[in-house]
Amino acid sequence: MIKQIHVSFWFSIIVAVVTLCPATLHARTVSDTSAPQTREASSAKVSQLLQQAGYSHRKTGDNTWVINRPGGKGPMLVAAGQDFVVIGVIVAVKDNMRSSADLSFRLLKLNHSTDYVKVGFDEDDDLFVRVEERIRIVDLQEFKAMVEKVDSSADTVDETVKPFLGAP
Numbered sequence: 001m002i003k004q005i006h007v008s009f010w011f012s013i014i015v016a017v018v019t020l021c022p023a024t025l026h027a028r029t030v031s032d033t034s035a036p037q038t039r040e041a042s043s044a045k046v047s048q049l050l051q052q053a054g055y056s057h058r059k060t061g062d063n064t065w066v067i068n069r070p071g072g073k074g075p076m077l078v079a080a081g082q083d084f085v086v087i088g089v090i091v092a093v094k095d096n097m098r099s100s101a102d103l104s105f106r107l108l109k110l111n112h113s114t115d116y117v118k119v120g121f122d123e124d125d126d127l128f129v130r131v132e133e134r135i136r137i138v139d140l141q142e143f144k145a146m147v148e149k150v151d152s153s154a155d156t157v158d159e160t161v162k163p164f165l166g167a168p
Contacts, residue, residue: 042080088130
C-alpha cells in the first residue's frame with residue numbers, strides 16, 4: 001500500500017511538471033534538430049578537449065586516444081563515435097581474476113552505487129569502468145568531470161576486486 005502511494009505520488013509530480021512547464025522547455029533548438037554529428041567532427045572535438053584539458057595523452061587511432069591516469073595508475077581509453085564520446089579504464093583482465101558469485105554480487109552493488117558510470121565486463125571478459133555521453137553536450141568542464149568520474153570509480157572498483165585478483 002505504501003509503495004503504491006509512493007509510486008502514485010512521484011507519477012503525479014512528474015505529470016504535473018511535464019504539463020505545467022512552459023512550452024519553451026519542450027521546444028527543440030536548431031542545434032537539436034540539425035544533421036547528425038559526423039565521426040570526424042566528434043573526433044575533432046574530442047581532440048580539442050584533450051588539448052584544452054591538458055591531459056598527457058597519445059592518439060592511437062582515427063577516433064581513439066589514451067590518457068595517462070594520474071599517479072601512474074595505467075591508461076584511460078577515450079573513443080569518439082558519430083555522436084558520442086566514451087571514456088573508460090580496464091580495471092582487471094580476465095586472466096587475473098578469480099570469478100565467483102561473491103565477486104559478481106560486489107560488482108552489481110558497485111554498478112548500482114556509482115552514478116553515471118558503468119561497471120561491467122567487455123567482450124574479452126575484462127572488467128571495465130566507463131562513462132559515455134552525447135558529444136554535443138560535452139564541453140571542457142563536462143569532459144574533465146567524465147575523466148574524474150572514471151578515474152575515481154576505477155579506484156573504487158579496484159579496491160573492491162583486490163581480493164579476487166591473482167592467478168585463478
